[in-house]
Amino acid sequence: MRTIVHLSDLHFGRVDRRIVAPLVAAIDELAPDLVAVSGDFTQRARRREFVEARVFLDMLRFPRLVVPGNHDVPLYNVARRFLSPLARYQRFIAEDLEPTYADEEMVVLGLNSARSMTFGRGRLNRDQISRAAERLRGVDPSRIKIIVTHHPFDLPDDYGPDDLVGRAKMAMAEFAAAGADLFLAGHLHVSHIGQTAERYKIAGHSALVVQAGTLSTRQRGEPNTFNLLRVERPNITVVQRKWDEGRLAFVESSARVFRHADRGWSEEDATR
Ligand SMILES: [Fe+2]
Ligand SMILES: [Fe+2]
Numbered sequence: 001m002r003t004i005v006h007l008s009d010l011h012f013g014r015v016d017r018r019i020v021a022p023l024v025a026a027i028d029e030l031a032p033d034l035v036a037v038s039g040d041f042t043q044r045a046r047r048r049e050f051v052e053a054r055v056f057l058d059m060l061r062f063p064r065l066v067v068p069g070n071h072d073v074p075l076y077n078v079a080r081r082f083l084s085p086l087a088r089y090q091r092f093i094a095e096d097l098e099p100t101y102a103d104e105e106m107v108v109l110g111l112n113s114a115r116s117m118t119f120g121r122g123r124l125n126r127d128q129i130s131r132a133a134e135r136l137r138g139v140d141p142s143r144i145k146i147i148v149t150h151h152p153f154d155l156p157d158d159y160g161p162d163d164l165v166g167r168a169k170m171a172m173a174e175f176a177a178a179g180a181d182l183f184l185a186g187h188l189h190v191s192h193i194g195q196t197a198e199r200y201k202i203a204g205h206s207a208l209v210v211q212a213g214t215l216s217t218r219q220r221g222e223p224n225t226f227n228l229l230r231v232e233r234p235n236i237t238v239v240q241r242k243w244d245e246g247r248l249a250f251v252e253s254s255a256r257v258f259r260h261a262d263r264g265w266s267e268e269d270a271t272r
Pocket of ligand 1: 040
């Protein structure tokens with residue numbers, strides 16, 4: 001079994017400072033095999049926000065895989081935005097924009113969906129998609145194949161397609177053919193778990209799409225949350241930890257179990 005702590009949208013600059021130490025303590029206690037952070041480390045891509053994000057990352061003593069979000073690209077500084085959009089991210093957070101984590105049980109690929117031109121919307125390009133699909137194709141099917149992006153591949157019902165990562169349909173066709181099991185994303189500041197079968201209708205394939213909520217004060221109707229995933233073929237369990245204002249700690253608020261069968265991943269019937 002492998003465990004992944006999935007965090008997203010910390011937005012240093014707009015983080016609730018009270019949560020930082022309890023978050024680090026919770027992760028310490030969970031001792032995950034990997035911490036995946038799906039972007040939006042900062043609020044406005046300011047230097048001091050990146051410095052804070054770096055200090056936070058340095059407190060985590062586990063392997064990490066991180067990707068940038070749209071807020072990690074400067075919005076108002078036009079020179080930086082277009083000439084070196086991810087220079088600060090690469091200096092303070094991670095040089096590699098296509099990181100990989102691999103062990104005997106899982107392979108995790110990070111893809112950069114943040115763009116200068118699109119003001120918040122994200123996109124993948126053809127090369128990124130084919131490189132990632134190529135890598136997944138070479139992985140033994142016994143391992144769980146995971147893609148991490150900032151912008152999501154699925155949405156809760158009340159969101160429009162503008163929030164979906166650009167070229168999602170093309171990417172999903174390739175990733176499905178390469179046997180992708182699980183997509184981790186953020187961006188909406190709302191936690192959500194979907195299955196790709198509904199949106200993409202690819203025969204014989206249904207991957208899980210897990211969105212982590214935010215860890216900033218830019219909340220959209222739910223408290224700060226993060227996810228713990230327990231991955232052990234044929235099961236993936238997604239446990240949510242929510243900030244508890246009374247206990248000033250992250251407490252388990254839900255746990256859902258998904259199982260892989262012929263038609264892909266679907267939720268285990270809780271009544272059985
Ligand atoms: Fe965000
Ligand atoms: Fe975002």
